[in-house]
Amino acid sequence: MSKHRLCAVEDIPDGDSKEFLAPFQGRERSLFAVRKEDQIYLYLNSCPHTGLTLDFTRDQFLDVEKTHILCANHMAYFEINTGVCISQPCPGEVLTPIPFEIRDTEVYLINED
Secondary structure (H helix, E strand, O other), X not given: OEEEEEEEHHHOOOOEEEEEEEEEOOEEEEEEEEEEOOEEEEEXXXXXXXXXXXXXXXXXXXXXXXXXXXXXXXXXXXXXXXXEXXXXXXXXXXXXXXXXXXXXXXXXXXXXX
């Protein structure tokens, strides 16, 4: 198992999101984190419906109200805490969660080598 530092917790504003390019499963991948009420959620930046990235603009993965993750390609809404799609066209499909840990206020990606 290897760990890769992504950022400090404070680098992800509470109620917002941040993108990372990091080594995951043997190659460089786009990941994103959402921090909500001091909880962090980390997902692969890939829509389960289309395989495209969710964002059109860097670090912007949330809807205007910042209550859901939004796929900018086809306007699907996902729950922040579960990654489950709650709207058309892909209800029930799930974003890929990425294993991580927080140690000493730093966020580390965990790779199962």
